[in-house]
Amino acid sequence: MTRAIGVIATLMTLSACGYASSDEIDAESAAILSLAPVGSAFKSAAAALSALGYACNAGRREFVDAKGAARETEPHLVCERETSEWLICTRRTRAILIQQNGLVSNILVNVGRFCT
Numbered sequence: 001m002t003r004a005i006g007v008i009a010t011l012m013t014l015s016a017c018g019y020a021s022s023d024e025i026d027a028e029s030a031a032i033l034s035l036a037p038v039g040s041a042f043k044s045a046a047a048a049l050s051a052l053g054y055a056c057n058a059g060r061r062e063f064v065d066a067k068g069a070a071r072e073t074e075p076h077l078v079c080e081r082e083t084s085e086w087l088i089c090t091r092r093t094r095a096i097l098i099q100q101n102g103l104v105s106n107i108l109v110n111v112g113r114f115c116t
């Protein structure tokens with residue numbers, strides 16, 4: 001009996017880990033877009049997302065263009081929020097906000113669960 005309870009508890013914990021459903025990602029995207037909609041000022045996006053519990057950092061990537069020259073991308077924001085779920089699991093949401101000409105032009109959202 002004790003072994004069966006342990007197996008059930010392990011299966012429940014493992015099922016809580018992994019990636020979120022598209023509904024969960026869509027809901028998180030909608031919440032972010034309600035505070036930092038496409039076309040809004042990029043420089044105020046980090047402060048807006050802090051209302052949802054996100055911590056944001058500016059990011060910049062480098063890429064090689066068709067001529068082989070290294071170029072930098074426009075700055076973007078990487079915003080993350082972690083919340084506890086179950087006893088040993090964490091739900092991590094990451095949103096990347098892309099800007100063009102000082103305005104939010106797109107967001108990319110990922111939600112995952114990690115259990116230790």
